[in-house]
Amino acid sequence: MSDLLGVDVWRGAEQGAFQAFTIPRRTHQTVLDVVTEIQREHDSTLSYRFACRVGMCGSCAMVVNGRPRWTCRTRVVDVVKPGNRLRLEPLRNFTVVKDLAVEMTEFFAKWKKARGFFEPGAAPERDFAVVTPETKERKLADAGIECIGCGVCYSACDVVAWEPDYLGPAALNRAWTLVNDVRDRGQADRLNAVSGSDGCQACHTHMSCTRFCPKGIEPTYAIAGLKRAMFGRGAR
Amino acid sequence: MPILFIAQRTTAFVLAFAVAVHLATILYAVRGGLTAADMLARTHGNLVFALFYGVFVVAVAIHAPIGLRNVLREWTPWRGRSLDVALALFAAILLALGLRAVIAVYS
Numbered sequence: 645m646s647d648l649l650g651v652d653v654w655r656g657a658e659q660g661a662f663q664a665f666t667i668p669r670r671t672h673q674t675v676l677d678v679v680t681e682i683q684r685e686h687d688s689t690l691s692y693r694f695a696c697r698v699g700m701c702g703s704c705a706m707v708v709n710g711r712p713r714w715t716c717r718t719r720v721v722d723v724v725k726p727g728n729r730l731r732l733e734p735l736r737n738f739t740v741v742k743d744l745a746v747e748m749t750e751f752f753a754k755w756k757k758a759r760g761f762f763e764p765g766a767a768p769e770r771d772f773a774v775v776t777p778e779t780k781e782r783k784l785a786d787a788g789i790e791c792i793g794c795g796v797c798y799s800a801c802d803v804v805a806w807e808p809d810y811l812g813p814a815a816l817n818r819a820w821t822l823v824n825d826v827r828d829r830g831q832a833d834r835l836n837a838v839s840g841s842d843g844c845q846a847c848h849t850h851m852s853c854t855r856f857c858p859k860g861i862e863p864t865y866a867i868a869g870l871k872r873a874m875f876g877r878g879a880r
Numbered sequence: 881m882p883i884l885f886i887a888q889r890t891t892a893f894v895l896a897f898a899v900a901v902h903l904a905t906i907l908y909a910v911r912g913g914l915t916a917a918d919m920l921a922r923t924h925g926n927l928v929f930a931l932f933y934g935v936f937v938v939a940v941a942i943h944a945p946i947g948l949r950n951v952l953r954e955w956t957p958w959r960g961r962s963l964d965v966a967l968a969l970f971a972a973i974l975l976a977l978g979l980r981a982v983i984a985v986y987s
Contacts, residue, residue, distance in 0.1 A: 803954075806954040806955070807953065807954055839882045839885075845882065845885040846950075871885075874882055874885070875882075875885075875886060875889065
């Protein structure tokens with residue numbers, strides 16, 4: 645292994661250029677370690693976002709050598725072959741604030757638009773709802789519930805790139821977990837919200853979201869579930 | 881809008897069946913060589929043939945313009961009423977040409 649690592653980092657916003665840095669390679673070094681070292685030792689004006697450093701918060705996602713990843717959970721040795729350089733860009737399909745930091749407002753606004761929130765209804769149940777783990781609905785909800793909103797799937801999605809109004813895999817995945825929440829009382833509104841031309845029907849089943857989700861969630865199947873639910877309702 | 885999606889999916893089911901039958905029939909029919917006159921002799925007055933291809937044409941006329949609309953919306957800036965009108969016209973042309981051909985080989 646070479647002792648030095650060449651890194652090309654996106655600088656600017658929508659318009660900008662790559663800036664080259666050279667930093668020492670270290671054992672077990674993560675891509676987030678690299679960004680932090682550049683910011684602390686080479687150029688303190690570099691902007692990026694991180695918080696937990698251990699794959700819990702989802703805020704450090706970037707495009708690493710062309711692929712969206714959590715930088716804290718990506719070791720340099722796994723993505724840079726000997727002699728190659730590391731290339732870091734902000735997440736695709738987001739407005740770039742500066743350098744590697746992106747604006748997440750629209751991403752989360754789409755969760756709201758997809759009615760990706762629990763709707764208890766006008767008169768919530770008085771007692772605890774019993775939702776046993778072996779029921780079909782519970783299993784389907786469990787499959788997508790661990791999403792932490794990092795934006796990796798949204799960055800990977802070609803349909804978002806083509807159709808900027810498309811709600812995207814994360815919002816639709818959240819909507820699907822709620823479609824399977826037997827306590828929820830907002831199903832009609834939710835299915836309406838995800839059935840527009842910007843909703844689940846726009847998905848091409850490219851499966852990039854499923855391929856890149858760091859949590860191993862499969863939004864493609866959630867979206868397919870929404871299509872079936874929409875189809876079943878529309879055909880009635 | 882789900883109406884377009886549902887129409888496209890439903891016609892896709894029809895076409896999956898119809899295209900398979902269509903191709904299988906072609907492969908089967910031309911094994912020993914077949915002239916246009918031979919074909920017309922079989923299709924003239926054949927109501928099953930006419931109904932099958934009538935359904936085929938209607939399914940194509942619904943399915944293709946919706947797919948083309950999606951492609952155009954994603955790959956070009958063309959949106960709105962002019963796009964919808966153009967593709968409705970495309971659907972009408974497919975329907976007219978297709979049904980004309982079905983009627984021609986039936987009657």
